[in-house]
Amino acid sequence: QVLSHNLYTVLCIPHDPVALEEHFRDDDDGPVSSQGYMPYLNKYILDKVEEGAFVKENFDELCWTLTAKKNYKPDRNGNSVVSHQDAFKLWCLFNFLSEDKYPLIMVPDEVEYLLKKICTAMNVELNSCELDDYLSQEPQGQGGLTVWQFLDMVNSGRFLRGIEQEAISMAVEEVYQEVIEDVLKQARSQRGYLWKKGQLRRNWSERWFTLKPSALSYYMSEERKEKKGSIALDKHCCVEVLPDRDGKRCMFCVKTSSRTYEMSASDTRQRQEWTLAIQTAIRLQAEGKKSLHKDLKQKRREQREQREQRKAAKEEETQRLKQLQEEKERKLQELELLKEAQRQAEILLQEEEQRRRQQHEEMQRTLEIQLREAEEARASMQAEMVLKEAEAERQRKRILELEEMQERLQEALQQEVKARQDEESVRYAQARLLAEEEEKLKQLMKLKEEQEEYIIKTQLEKQVLKQEMETKNKCLEEAQKQLEEVRVNRQRVDQDVMAAQRKLRQASTNVKHWNVQMNRLMHPIGPGDKRTNVSGGGFAGYQPLLSRRDSSLK
Numbered sequence: 001q002v003l004s005h006n007l008y009t010v011l012c013i014p015h016d017p018v019a020l021e022e023h024f025r026d027d028d029d030g031p032v033s034s035q036g037y038m039p040y041l042n043k044y045i046l047d048k049v050e051e052g053a054f055v056k057e058n059f060d061e062l063c064w065t066l067t068a069k070k071n072y073k074p075d076r077n078g079n080s081v082v083s084h085q086d087a088f089k090l091w092c093l094f095n096f097l098s099e100d101k102y103p104l105i106m107v108p109d110e111v112e113y114l115l116k117k118i119c120t121a122m123n124v125e126l127n128s129c130e131l132d133d134y135l136s137q138e139p140q141g142q143g144g145l146t147v148w149q150f151l152d153m154v155n156s157g158r159f160l161r162g163i164e165q166e167a168i169s170m171a172v173e174e175v176y177q178e179v180i181e182d183v184l185k186q187a188r189s190q191r192g193y194l195w196k197k198g199q200l201r202r203n204w205s206e207r208w209f210t211l212k213p214s215a216l217s218y219y220m221s222e223e224r225k226e227k228k229g230s231i232a233l234d235k236h237c238c239v240e241v242l243p244d245r246d247g248k249r250c251m252f253c254v255k256t257s258s259r260t261y262e263m264s265a266s267d268t269r270q271r272q273e274w275t276l277a278i279q280t281a282i283r284l285q286a287e288g289k290k291s292l293h294k295d296l297k298q299k300r301r302e303q304r305e306q307r308e309q310r311k312a313a314k315e316e317e318t319q320r321l322k323q324l325q326e327e328k329e330r331k332l333q334e335l336e337l338l339k340e341a342q343r344q345a346e347i348l349l350q351e352e353e354q355r356r357r358q359q360h361e362e363m364q365r366t367l368e369i370q371l372r373e374a375e376e377a378r379a380s381m382q383a384e385m386v387l388k389e390a391e392a393e394r395q396r397k398r399i400l401e402l403e404e405m406q407e408r409l410q411e412a413l414q415q416e417v418k419a420r421q422d423e424e425s426v427r428y429a430q431a432r433l434l435a436e437e438e439e440k441l442k443q444l445m446k447l448k449e450e451q452e453e454y455i456i457k458t459q460l461e462k463q464v465l466k467q468e469m470e471t472k473n474k475c476l477e478e479a480q481k482q483l484e485e486v487r488v489n490r491q492r493v494d495q496d497v498m499a500a501q502r503k504l505r506q507a508s509t510n511v512k513h514w515n516v517q518m519n520r521l522m523h524p525i526g527p528g529d530k531r532t533n534v535s536g537g538g539f540a541g542y543q544p545l546l547s548r549r550d551s552s553l554k
Contacts, residue, residue: 105144121171235286
């Protein structure tokens, strides 16, 4: 009865104590279980609720009162990270971000999202690795955390370590107003004091503004106890930036279908943040969305479902690859069987090859017999070859003469190569002498420069440096003598080079002369008597050899 009375009160529906008595008339022995109370709750209470007819905050406080006393376990010594009121707000945030199924759980992605928003409100970075470690160690039912596990995690202090409770309370309050109360804000300054111009008196008053998707409300102070007015927002509204006037700066206005509201921010950044936030609220109204965070929650849920689908597709692909691997292994086994059959076939082929080899050996013995008969026939032909050897002897003598001529040509070539080497050595010596001459010339020039410097100095110290000047002159004379010697050596080397060139030309002349002699000797021998004509075939066998030797000599 107490529970039902409180639910009737907070949900703003008429009390019906008679219905309670009628419903439990046949079962009034002992306590009522949750399963026994649910039909009455659905039929006589929840089915009569009208959306917007009750204050949701009061309903949340009633549910928190009913559940927290039994399930919420803060630190008994008063060392909890969050206060009892902040725990209630976190409980409301959990209910908003949890999955739409019973029992309520919050998936790890939403846990991380909520903690990041709280840390961002405090300008603190969340340690995602530590959160992952905690979630991996914490037993999770149905793939997420229950509200009491979530509150225990926050009160453990692992993620809000070293932060004052007041700062945590302010951050929780900011996230609560943004998510639960639909206070649109992209920065902390989007909920604060602005100057507003009155409609009748046309004076400027400072007001505390709060922006929600459906309205921009303003109060006397940030406690929001005395509401001064509200600007209803719809898709026909717009926001514009105004130039500075009336002593006010950073002005902008909100135009509705019935009135234009002029306001002034403290600086340009605050004005830009307010205009963007109001434009976002108008866009939500145009799209027919009542809550920004409900839309974001739905988008995150769709993204998780897409990730799950991709994960399932990946697992399916992995399973298919595994099946393909098994199929591959089966094919490999079949291939091994085929290889074994191939080895058996190769053994049979080797046996067949052995049999063919034996047949080949028998055939080879038959051919050897035929070869011996051919040898006997060749012996009869050798008598004829003796007659031809005399002619071949003459050809061999001619070949010997050609070989002697080849040797002389090689000697001439060696002389030419030696002459070229002598020329190279002489050129190297000449280059070395030229380098020495240049070095001496540099030394001479250096001595001349030093002499000139000393001459300039002698104008001031002529008596003191006279002996040094004579010494320099002697050195200069010696350098000139050495230069003359180098020039004489150079002339001598030039003469040696000219002599080497003459030798080279002489060797070239000798080579050309021997080439002429070689060409004359290489003319074919004219035909003789009939016996000579018969043996002409023997000389023809030596002709390719002479041609190759002639080519190599050239």
